[in-house]
Amino acid sequence: MRLRMLFLVGIIAGFGHGRSASKRFDIGWNRPFKTLREALAIADSNAVLVVHPGVYPETGLVVNKPMTLRGMGWPALDARGLGALLNITADNVRITGFVFKNVGVSYLKDQAAVNMTGTRGARIDSNRFVHNFFSIYGSRSRNTRIDNNDITGRYNNEVANGNGVHLWQCDSMTVKNNKARGHRDGIYLEFTGHSTVTGNLAEKNIRYGLHFMFSNGSRYAENTFRNNGSGVAVMYSNDVRMEDNRFEHNWGSAAYGLLCKGIEDSKVRGNIFVENTVGVFQEGLSRVQFEENAFVRNGWALKMVANCDDNVYENNRFSGNTFDVSYNSSAHNSNAFHRNSWDKYRGYDLNRDGLGDVPYRPVELQSVLMDRYPEALILMRGHFLTLLNLIEKQFPALAPRSLEDDSPLFPPRKDS
Amino acid sequence: MGRIFRYCFWDLLRSRFVLAYFGFFMLGSLGIFRFAPSASAAFGALLSAVTLLVPLCCLVFGTLYFYQSRGFHELMFAQPIGRAPLCLGQYFALSSALGLAFVLAAGIPMAAYGFSTNGDIGLLAVFVGGGLLLHLAFLALAFWIAVSIEDRLRGFSTSLLIWIALVFGYDALVMGLVMRFSDYPLETGVLAAMLLNPVDLERVLVLMHLDTSALLGYTGAAFQKFFGTRSGTWISLGALSAWILAPLLLFLRKLARKDWQ
Numbered sequence: 001m002r003l004r005m006l007f008l009v010g011i012i013a014g015f016g017h018g019r020s021a022s023k024r025f026d027i028g029w030n031r032p033f034k035t036l037r038e039a040l041a042i043a044d045s046n047a048v049l050v051v052h053p054g055v056y057p058e059t060g061l062v063v064n065k066p067m068t069l070r071g072m073g074w075p076a077l078d079a080r081g082l083g084a085l086l087n088i089t090a091d092n093v094r095i096t097g098f099v100f101k102n103v104g105v106s107y108l109k110d111q112a113a114v115n116m117t118g119t120r121g122a123r124i125d126s127n128r129f130v131h132n133f134f135s136i137y138g139s140r141s142r143n144t145r146i147d148n149n150d151i152t153g154r155y156n157n158e159v160a161n162g163n164g165v166h167l168w169q170c171d172s173m174t175v176k177n178n179k180a181r182g183h184r185d186g187i188y189l190e191f192t193g194h195s196t197v198t199g200n201l202a203e204k205n206i207r208y209g210l211h212f213m214f215s216n217g218s219r220y221a222e223n224t225f226r227n228n229g230s231g232v233a234v235m236y237s238n239d240v241r242m243e244d245n246r247f248e249h250n251w252g253s254a255a256y257g258l259l260c261k262g263i264e265d266s267k268v269r270g271n272i273f274v275e276n277t278v279g280v281f282q283e284g285l286s287r288v289q290f291e292e293n294a295f296v297r298n299g300w301a302l303k304m305v306a307n308c309d310d311n312v313y314e315n316n317r318f319s320g321n322t323f324d325v326s327y328n329s330s331a332h333n334s335n336a337f338h339r340n341s342w343d344k345y346r347g348y349d350l351n352r353d354g355l356g357d358v359p360y361r362p363v364e365l366q367s368v369l370m371d372r373y374p375e376a377l378i379l380m381r382g383h384f385l386t387l388l389n390l391i392e393k394q395f396p397a398l399a400p401r402s403l404e405d406d407s408p409l410f411p412p413r414k415d416s
Numbered sequence: 417m418g419r420i421f422r423y424c425f426w427d428l429l430r431s432r433f434v435l436a437y438f439g440f441f442m443l444g445s446l447g448i449f450r451f452a453p454s455a456s457a458a459f460g461a462l463l464s465a466v467t468l469l470v471p472l473c474c475l476v477f478g479t480l481y482f483y484q485s486r487g488f489h490e491l492m493f494a495q496p497i498g499r500a501p502l503c504l505g506q507y508f509a510l511s512s513a514l515g516l517a518f519v520l521a522a523g524i525p526m527a528a529y530g531f532s533t534n535g536d537i538g539l540l541a542v543f544v545g546g547g548l549l550l551h552l553a554f555l556a557l558a559f560w561i562a563v564s565i566e567d568r569l570r571g572f573s574t575s576l577l578i579w580i581a582l583v584f585g586y587d588a589l590v591m592g593l594v595m596r597f598s599d600y601p602l603e604t605g606v607l608a609a610m611l612l613n614p615v616d617l618e619r620v621l622v623l624m625h626l627d628t629s630a631l632l633g634y635t636g637a638a639f640q641k642f643f644g645t646r647s648g649t650w651i652s653l654g655a656l657s658a659w660i661l662a663p664l665l666l667f668l669r670k671l672a673r674k675d676w677q
Contacts, residue, residue: 251627251630252630253630253631253632253634253636253637255630277630277631297453299628299630299631300631320453322628322631369591372598373591373594373595373598374634374635375594375598375602375603375606375635376590376591376594376595377631377632377635377636378606378610378620378632378635378636378639379587379590379591379616380623380628380631380632381460381463381464381619381623381628382467382587382616382619383464383467383468383583383584383587384583384584384585384586384587384588384591385587385591386464387584
């Protein structure tokens with residue numbers, strides 16, 4: 001009996017000993033370790049470094065073993081404009097609960113608050129990033145989760161400003177529920193395939209809210225992109241899914257809600273485009289499906305270049321846009337529109353099947369002219385152009401005949 | 417001149433045409449402000465109405481008014497008052513009456529629906545001020561036409577032609593030139609063209625204050641830059657004033673030389 005008790009105690013003790021292998025280091029002005037650097041120097045793999053409140057002036061910290069860095073009560077790591085903060089080179093590192101501040105601008109190195117190079121399984125969650133050059137920078141990393149971070153950039157200009165979340169040559173990354181503002185690009189993915197970007201808010205970034213290039217097989221959903229200098233740019237990728245995002249008020253003479261260039265075999269579904277100069281700018285798109293998107297009060301809802309082919313637009317809603325569609329060729333078109341709702345549709349539905357009996361032609365004469373002769377835009381809202389438009393509606397000549405919605409919804413759905 | 421102005425002004429305020437003018441603009445702008453989704457959209461719609469109707473009404477009513485004053489003129493020429501003070505008094509009375517009707521009809525609905533212009537006083541100034549200057553310009557044109565052309569029918573058709581030319585034809589011409597010379601940088605040329613037509617100038621000035629201006633691309637940016645500067649503002653004001661002074665001077669010259677029979 002006694003022997004058995006002893007055995008049990010031994011097991012518990014042994015278990016306890018196993019746990020204590022993930023040793024805890026406390027860092028703070030009145031703790032065993034005064035700085036994170038001291039603790040990092042001696043911590044073994046799987047250690048937990050708990051940093052207590054305070055401002056810690058640091059630069060150039062390296063995390064080269066799997067471990068957890070946990071901030072309690074928002075301790076701040078302040079680079080004072082001098083250099084980078086954390087460089088992660090090991091797998092399975094978790095960083096949470098910190099404030100990262102004032103990483104310095106460099107024109108030679110991409111200095112970041114949290115840098116990951118060639119790592120796997122990192123998790124960067126629930127941190128605050130304030131006034132850094134780059135905030136989170138990943139290169140050649142895999143299976144990383146970046147979530148619930150609050151990222152505020154320098155709000156200055158495109159040159160002396162880095163990106164909020166910058167991922168380069170990564171794979172299988174998850175960027176979720178972050179807020180990114182005031183950076184050059186809020187979230188930037190290049191050569192980063194099979195990743196998901198969901199539930200983020202990117203606003204007031206100097207250039208793009210989301211910048212996305214050569215990132216095949218990725219998905220971004222339920223994000224809000226608002227008031228960014230040029231909106232969102234998605235380029236040279238295929239098999240991309242863009243779903244249920246909001247593109248709001250990206251307004252200015254060079255702003256787009258969504259700029260798509262060289263995208264193939266992808267799906268754009270359930271997004272809302274409100275008050276953008278151009279809702280979606282499309283160049284070199286092939287076989288992309290646009291379904292159930294809403295385009296409300298944009299300057300141009302869709303601006304298409306004639307090298308877009310075999311794209312399908314179904315069940316989208318267009319209302320209150322100055323121009324619905326612009327297209328810069330009058331000869332060739334292989335894009336198809338079906339069952340969209342157009343508030344400018346003036347047809348009728350005699351058999352009451354909910355579809356208009358005459359096709360809707362979304363390319364107006366004035367948008368054709370404006371495309372070809374941009375200087376003539378200054379005549380907009382002039383009465384001559386209105387007159388021309390009326391005539392073109394009756395006797396279409398300039399827009400390609402095949403660019404029409406053969407079955408527009410009737411009556412068109414109301415603005416919401 | 418002052419007394420003529422007072423008499424004519426009060427007389428005009430009671431005239432059916434001015435009341436109808438006021439009522440029409442009032443209803444129109446009430447409707448626009450009631451149903452427009454945003455202040456910007458409302459101003460856009462109101463702008464279309466103003467640039468279309470103000471020139472038309474001023475030209476037609478101006479010529480009509482001058483022709484109908486024939487008896488009054490003949491009576492007054494027998495009195496110790498010069499031609500110029502008499503007719504200028506009428507001109508200012510007419511512009512004040514129509515201008516007042518316009519300002520009230522555009523201003524009351526704005527106040528009633530509490531439409532803020534997002535603190536953009538410039539928009540309000542350009543919209544109302546520009547509208548008033550349009551009245552002055554087109555009434556001066558109308559008087560000049562009426563004093564130059566004795567035959568009423570010809571007078572009316574001339575004012576209608578001028579209306580069509582300035583509201584539709586001029587834009588068509590600019591469009592044609594833009595298409596013809598699209599290989600060249602045209603911002604300055606288009607800008608100059610807009611300065612030369614009061615209707616276009618008013619439209620562009622208001623557009624620059626609306627968020628529609630972002631749609632105008634780099635031409636819009638060039639315009640914004642021009643109208644943003646002090647000299648740009650003065651030049652556009654000067655252009656509008658020239659459109660008032662030139663027909664007014666031509667009118668006065670013709671008036672002085674005219675042989676009333």
